[in-house]
Amino acid sequence: MDERQGGQPHGGGEPAPGSGNAIRTFVRSHRVLGTPARRLSRIVASSSKSSPVATLLGPLRDRLQGAMKVENVRRVLRALETHGVPFHLAGGWAVDALEGWETRTHDGLTVVIDDFERDGERSAHALASLGFHVTARPQGDRWMPRLLVLADSAGRRVELACLDVPSVARELRAPGAETDMRVSTEAGVYAEGTIEGRPVPCLSAVVLLLHHTRFELGPSQRESGLFLPVPSAERHVGVLRQRFDPGSMPAHVTILYPFVAPESITGAVVDDLSDLLGSVEPFEFSLGEIRWFDDRVMYLAPDPSAAFVDLTTRISARFPGHAPYRGAFGEVVPHLTVGDGGRPARMRRAGARLQRHLPIRAQSTRLWLMTPDRSGRWALRLSFPLGRPLRWRI
Numbered sequence: 001m002d003e004r005q006g007g008q009p010h011g012g013g014e015p016a017p018g019s020g021n022a023i024r025t026f027v028r029s030h031r032v033l034g035t036p037a038r039r040l041s042r043i044v045a046s047s048s049k050s051s052p053v054a055t056l057l058g059p060l061r062d063r064l065q066g067a068m069k070v071e072n073v074r075r076v077l078r079a080l081e082t083h084g085v086p087f088h089l090a091g092g093w094a095v096d097a098l099e100g101w102e103t104r105t106h107d108g109l110t111v112v113i114d115d116f117e118r119d120g121e122r123s124a125h126a127l128a129s130l131g132f133h134v135t136a137r138p139q140g141d142r143w144m145p146r147l148l149v150l151a152d153s154a155g156r157r158v159e160l161a162c163l164d165v166p167s168v169a170r171e172l173r174a175p176g177a178e179t180d181m182r183v184s185t186e187a188g189v190y191a192e193g194t195i196e197g198r199p200v201p202c203l204s205a206v207v208l209l210l211h212h213t214r215f216e217l218g219p220s221q222r223e224s225g226l227f228l229p230v231p232s233a234e235r236h237v238g239v240l241r242q243r244f245d246p247g248s249m250p251a252h253v254t255i256l257y258p259f260v261a262p263e264s265i266t267g268a269v270v271d272d273l274s275d276l277l278g279s280v281e282p283f284e285f286s287l288g289e290i291r292w293f294d295d296r297v298m299y300l301a302p303d304p305s306a307a308f309v310d311l312t313t314r315i316s317a318r319f320p321g322h323a324p325y326r327g328a329f330g331e332v333v334p335h336l337t338v339g340d341g342g343r344p345a346r347m348r349r350a351g352a353r354l355q356r357h358l359p360i361r362a363q364s365t366r367l368w369l370m371t372p373d374r375s376g377r378w379a380l381r382l383s384f385p386l387g388r389p390l391r392w393r394i
Helices: 018-029 031-045 052-064 070-082 091-099 116-128 165-172 181-186 205-213 231-244 267-278 306-318 344-355
Strands: 087-090 108-113 133-136 146-151 157-162 190-195 198-203 224-229 252-259 284-293 297-303 336-340 360-363 366-372 378-385
Touching: 070 108, 070 116, 070 190, 087 091, 091 108, 091 190, 091 198, 091 205, 091 231, 108 116, 116 146, 116 157, 205 231, 224 306, 231 297, 231 336, 231 344, 231 360, 252 306, 252 366, 267 306, 267 378, 284 344, 297 344, 336 344
Parallel strands: 087 198, 108 157
Antiparallel strands: 087 108, 133 146, 146 157, 190 198, 224 252, 224 366, 284 297, 284 360, 297 336, 366 378
C-alpha cells in the first residue's frame, strides 16, 4: 500500500513490493509458519553476503522478512540527524561499519540514543515519517535498560536503545574513575565507523564484544590469567576477532596463562603482584606485522617483543609453578590473536585488508587479572596499573 492509497509510507521511503507484503502478512497470520521463517532469517543473516546460502535463500528470506539494507540505514540515520538526535550505532550494522563493509544481511538496526530520556520518544516520532512505528517497549539488560522496538510494513526493525554509559565505562576502567563523556570516549566506549565511506558514530568493538559475549571464553574453573589489553587495536581487529575467534576477550596480549587458581588469589598474592607491576613502567609498542602459528592462528606481533617476554619472565619467577602455557612451548612468543581456527583462506583475505591499517600504535598501561565466573566465562577480577601500586580491589 502506498501513500496515495491512504496507507503509511514504506520504511525507507521506497515503494513496498505488493507481493512481498502479501507473503509476510500471510506468514504472520499463520503461526505455524513463523518458526521456519524466523529460522530461515537467522540462517541467512548469519551468513556472509557472498556465500551460496545468502545467494540462494536471500531473496526468499527478504520476501518473508524485510532486510535492513544500506539505503534503509542511511534514511534512518538521516532522519535522526535532521531532528538533531545524537546517537551511536550498535549491533550488526555497527560491526559492519567498524569493519568498513557490509559483511552480511541484517534483520534490523540498533541505534543507541545518547540522551534517551530526552530524545527516545522524539526519535521514534522522527522515524514515523519513514513508516516505522513502535511495536514494543521490552525490558532491556543491565547495559541497555530501556528499548523501543519499531517496525515498518516490510518487516524491517529498528531498536532504539538507552546505554548505561557509566556501567559500560566501569567495565573498561578502574572502579571509581570518572565516567563523563570525555573520559568514557577515552576508555574505548565509542568509536567511528564508515558506511559507504561516510563516517558514522558507533559503539566500539570492545563494547560490542563485551555486550554480546561478556568475555565469553572457556577457561577451567581452576585457572586464571594475566592479559595486557590493547584498546587501540579494537578499531581494526575487534570485528575480525568476533568473526574468527568467537567468544574471545577484547584485543589483548597474553602475559601469563594459566596463573594462580582463583580460590588461591589471596590478599598476599594481590599485593605481591601489585608491587611487581608497580615497578614496571608503561611502555609503547606497535603492531605492524601479521604472523601465523601454522595455518590455524593468525596474530599480530608486538614490537618490541622483549618488553612482553621480560614481563612474563618476571611474573613467572615471582610466582614459581606457573610457566606460560604450562611449559608446552619452548619460548615465549608475544602475540595478539586476530583469528583462531577459521578458514585459512578467509583469514588471509581479512589479513590483507587489515594490513592497510598497520602499524597500530599502542601503549601498555595495565594488566587484567581474569578469572572464570559461575557460567565459565572470563570475568575481570582486578585491573593492575603499570608503574604505580594498586589502590583498589574488586
